[in-house]
Amino acid sequence: MKKLIAPLALAAALALTGCGGADTSPTGAADSKAAEEAPQAPDLTGVWKQSNPASEDSYQQATITADTITVEWVTDGGDTTSIYWVGTFEAPTDASEPYTWTSERDASATDSAILASTDDTKEFTYEGDTISYKVSALGTTTTVDLKKN
Template structure:
C-alpha cells in the first residue's frame, strides 16, 4: 500500500511538473515594444557618420552624427506616440517642433515625418538636395 501511494504521488508530481513546463514554453505572450532609449543607424555608408535618435516620453530627436560621435547636428525634433499594442509593425506621424528645428541648419523643415517601427527597426525617409533615402535605426543596449 505504501509503495502504491509513493508511485501514485510520483506520477502526479511528474504530470504536474511537465504540464507546468509545457504551458510556459508554449504561451509566449507578445509584449508592447518599448521604443524609449538611444537608437543608431544601421544602413549608414560610413562608420563615423550616421544618424542617431533619442526617444523619451513623448518626443523623438534625431541627429546627424560625425567625427565618430564628436559632432552632432539636429535633424529632427518632434512628437513621439508610443505603441499600445504588440502588433508586428507600428507607424506614427511625428509633428515637427519648429521651436527647435527652425534654427538648426541641417534640420528638416517638414511639418510631419512618418516613422515606422517593425522587427526591431525604426525607419523614416530623409531627403537632401533631391535625393531621398530610407534611414534604418536599431535600439542600442
C-alpha cells in the same frame, strides 16, 4: 452482506469527493499566466543608432523619450552632432507590427538648425526591432534604419 455494502459505500463516497476537490491553484493564476504569455507592446524609449550608414563616421542617431523623438546627424566619428528632427512620439499600445506613427515637428527646436528637416510631419515605422524613416537632403532621398543601442 451489510459488511460488503459499507466498504463499497465508503469507497464510492471517497471517489466522488476526490473528483470534486477544491481547486488549489491561486485565484487568477490562469489569468496571470495568459497575461504573461500575451505579446507586450515594445518599449521604444532609449537611444537608437543608424544600422545602414554610408559611412562609419557619419550616421544618424535618435533618442526617444515618453513623448518626443529627437534625431541627429552624427559626424566626425561621433564628435559632432546636428539636429535633424525633433518631434512628437506616440508609444505603441500593443505588439502589432508594423507600428507607424506620424511625428509632428517641434518648429521651435528645429527652425534655427541648419541641417534640420523643415517638413511639418515625418512618418516613422517600427518593425522587427528596427525604426525606419525617409531622409531627403540635396535632392536625394534615402531610408534610414535605426537599431536600439
